[in-house]
Amino acid sequence: MRIVVAGAGLAGWRAAEALRAEGFRGDLVVAGAEAHRPYDRPPLSKGLLTGATGESTLALSDSDTEVTWRLGNPVAALRGRTVVLEDGEELDFTGLVIATGATPVVPAGLNRPPGVHVLRTLDDARALRADLTGRVLVLGAGFIGCELASTCRDLGLGVAVADPLPHPLVRVLGEDVARRVERLHRERGVRWLLGTQVVRFLGTDRVTGAVLSDGRVVRADVVVIATGVRPATGWLAGSGIDVSGGVRCDEYLRVLDESGAVVPGVVAAGDVARWTHPLLGAPVRVEHWTTAALGAAAAARTLLHGPQTPFDAVPSFWSDQCGLRIQGVGLPGRGEHVELVHGDLAGDKFVARYSAGGRHVGSVAFGLPRQLALERRRLTSA
Amino acid sequence: MNVEVDPVLCESHGQCEFAAPEVFSLDDEAVLHIDHGSVASLREAVHRAARACPTRAIRIAE
Numbered sequence: 001m002r003i004v005v006a007g008a009g010l011a012g013w014r015a016a017e018a019l020r021a022e023g024f025r026g027d028l029v030v031a032g033a034e035a036h037r038p039y040d041r042p043p044l045s046k047g048l049l050t051g052a053t054g055e056s057t058l059a060l061s062d063s064d065t066e067v068t069w070r071l072g073n074p075v076a077a078l079r080g081r082t083v084v085l086e087d088g089e090e091l092d093f094t095g096l097v098i099a100t101g102a103t104p105v106v107p108a109g110l111n112r113p114p115g116v117h118v119l120r121t122l123d124d125a126r127a128l129r130a131d132l133t134g135r136v137l138v139l140g141a142g143f144i145g146c147e148l149a150s151t152c153r154d155l156g157l158g159v160a161v162a163d164p165l166p167h168p169l170v171r172v173l174g175e176d177v178a179r180r181v182e183r184l185h186r187e188r189g190v191r192w193l194l195g196t197q198v199v200r201f202l203g204t205d206r207v208t209g210a211v212l213s214d215g216r217v218v219r220a221d222v223v224v225i226a227t228g229v230r231p232a233t234g235w236l237a238g239s240g241i242d243v244s245g246g247v248r249c250d251e252y253l254r255v256l257d258e259s260g261a262v263v264p265g266v267v268a269a270g271d272v273a274r275w276t277h278p279l280l281g282a283p284v285r286v287e288h289w290t291t292a293a294l295g296a297a298a299a300a301r302t303l304l305h306g307p308q309t310p311f312d313a314v315p316s317f318w319s320d321q322c323g324l325r326i327q328g329v330g331l332p333g334r335g336e337h338v339e340l341v342h343g344d345l346a347g348d349k350f351v352a353r354y355s356a357g358g359r360h361v362g363s364v365a366f367g368l369p370r371q372l373a374l375e376r377r378r379l380t381s382a
Numbered sequence: 383m384n385v386e387v388d389p390v391l392c393e394s395h396g397q398c399e400f401a402a403p404e405v406f407s408l409d410d411e412a413v414l415h416i417d418h419g420s421v422a423s424l425r426e427a428v429h430r431a432a433r434a435c436p437t438r439a440i441r442i443a444e
Binding site: 325370377 | 393395396408409430433436438
């Protein structure tokens with residue numbers, strides 16, 4: 001009996017831990033693309049760059065959980081009931097957890113002089129930390145981009161953020177709340193380059209700036225590309241698994257093939273999984289920490305005990321920016337109407353409730369965790 | 383079963399309150415309170431709360 005966990009991030013680790021906790025005593029192999037044991041990613045865009053969070057506090061794994069590691073050796077292919085690693089090792093399995101996460105998307109056609117970074121892994125964060133100086137240009141005003149902008153200001157660095165959309169985080173938060181985020185950062189000295197994107201970087205030995213789509217030139221000593229991620233499914237090509245928009249799963253996180261049939265003994269969790277959410281009624285892929293943490297345990301239980309409980313965790317996120325904690329629950333980005341139920345947008349503490357078609361679809365809180373917990377309960381009982 | 387929350391690690395995210403509201407609750411100052419009396423009857427919810435904690439502040443001793 002062998003279970004292979006493909007991926008050694010939060011989801012992979014939590015799956016392994018849950019498999020042992022649920023009584024699996026066979027061979028348990030965790031294969032990861034990175035050389036590191038599982039670690040927590042949220043501090044990489046924040047405390048790890050400022051030095052407020054030490055690397056030693058990131059570790060997720062402990063020695064109590066007996067696991068055979070294959071690190072720095074990514075999964076390369078799935079052939080029937082065998083996982084092939086990059087170095088050629090073949091691992092036959094009775095069970096497989098797909099938790100390969102996601103990888104940064106870099107805009108096509110952009111040159112990459114030295115000094116242009118991405119931020120996903122610990123090694124990315126170390127390289128960026130060693131390079132952070134002067135004026136920073138961030139591409140992408142999503143969570144990572146906004147957190148990076150905030151971190152740069154904490155470090156006293158100049159920072160500009162470019163994004164083709166008119167407001168930061170507008171897809172997630174909607175226009176009204178996104179404008180609040182925009183102001184929050186502007187007041188801390190972040191320069192927004194919204195409604196525009198980088199068409200070319202300047203510099204050859206070292207990046208010196210960028211040319212924007214509106215013709216402007218921005219000087220920069222360091223660039224970080226934070227324009228999103230895509231699910232890491234390349235290794236599943238030819239396996240027959242449905243990888244459209246992520247690894248397609250049913251409501252129990254059982255993986256489906258291209259004909260929609262359950263692949264026996266294969267489950268998925270974390271950023272890579274796109275599953276039929278029993279409450280949201282449509283397949284969703286959620287890149288939030290809590291979805292990975294809870295989904296991995298659910299997937300492990302399905303693998304060992306069969307389909308018993310649908311995975312119905314409501315998406316939930318947090319983001320620390322400019323000294324404020326932004327928390328959200330549900331799918332506020334799908335909201336058509338926003339109502340302020342605590343505070344107002346002029347202040348630092350408020351709760352916004354989002355609805356579509358008269359139904360509550362999500363809520364976002366600035367600095368009010370207690371009120372968000374109540375919103376979450378309201379959302380799930382609706 | 384005993385549950386403890388590390389006050390240094392806890393950042394009042396409120397995930398535990400959502401997972402097990404009978405056990406964990408934030409007050410209006412976002413300080414976390416634990417009802418130890420109801421822990422034993424809500425084992426699964428308490429474990430879910432621990433898993434959902436972004437700062438891994440909840441320790442469970444069986």
